[in-house]
Amino acid sequence: MKKVVLAYSGGLDTSCIIPWLKDRGYEIIAVIGDVGQGDNFDEVKAKAIKSGACKVYCLDLQKELIEDYAFLALKAGALYEGKYNLACALSRPLIAYHQVLIARKEKANGLVHGCTGKGNDQVRFEVTYRLMEPDMEVLAPVRVWEFKSRDEEIDYAKSKGVPVSASKKKPYSIDTNVYGRAMESGVLEDPMAEPPEDIFYMTTAPEKAPAKPGYLEIGFEKGVPVSVDGVRMKPLQLVLKLNAIAGSHGVGRVDMIENRLVGIKSRELYENPAGTVLHLGIREIESLVLDRDSLRFKEALSQKYAELTYNGLWMTPLKAQMDAFFNKYHENTTGVVRIKLFKGHAMVVGRKSPHSRYSEKMATYGKGDKFDQSLADGFIKLWTVPFQRHQ
């Protein structure tokens, strides 16, 4: 019998995979990655066993997701196509990594995921598998099995004694972790349709958010968020806190058409309250402490970093090289940013840093001006030289 390790969520697809593979002569070990999706993991574990798994692991990966994935992407300023904080994309190499570790420990000879052939996640899982264990068999049953619809899967699940909680009509496809939530399909497939309010969980509707603005002070040290309103917190705790505060003001909703790696355009809705204020905050400290060239140069790298992450290339050399760059880049990204939250909006209203390059004496139009305006005349003459015709 071939032993395989499955990345298991407890959803309909990964639950059907278990009997489907068993019938084809496989023994299945299920691995559940707790990335903060908020499921009842005792139930999920029991479901894996009821579906036919021989063993089940449930790993708490939340801390690692924030510290070793999300905060690196934050330092890199990585927002895919300028909008998406990559919450789902970051969780995939993490789950795949642990899945491979378990496969090694269990001396398994195959790795299985439940992604479809149309999305990005299959790539993120399989690139990680191949980089870590190039010779292990990779199985993606959803891409090849006979079921043509959700209904057929439900009928199959019932025939195999797999507990079915899913209703035949599933309004949306949702992926959740502590760093954000993604919603697609159903009525959202019409790009002109406004998303119904019931898809949101992490954010209050802006129109129902408090009528009085809220304020938030986020402290950063070398590009890492370390405090909220003066209280030091561990990364995961800090993200949970910011999700609650920013989310209660309706901050962190994104509605976008994005370009998947396989070429399809898809309409996605995201909620990421913490990610939104963190990206806003870190950029603000950067603008205070870094010189113009560094800031401009970084922009191109941020885009590249977001693309690598989105496209499943988290474990590649260039991504690691860019992390080294960003560690140097953030040497002085220490300080506090003050953010005002009001009905779906987050606005920076103040920033300070011991490494600030801002000089009031240079900037002022009032008394105490240190800038020698008489130098401007010569500067502008030289600035123009390359564009003039000279005899």
Ligand code: ARG
């Ligand atoms: N489009 C996003 C990505 O590829 C999120 C996909 C998450 N899945 C979902 N069911 N909405 O990272």
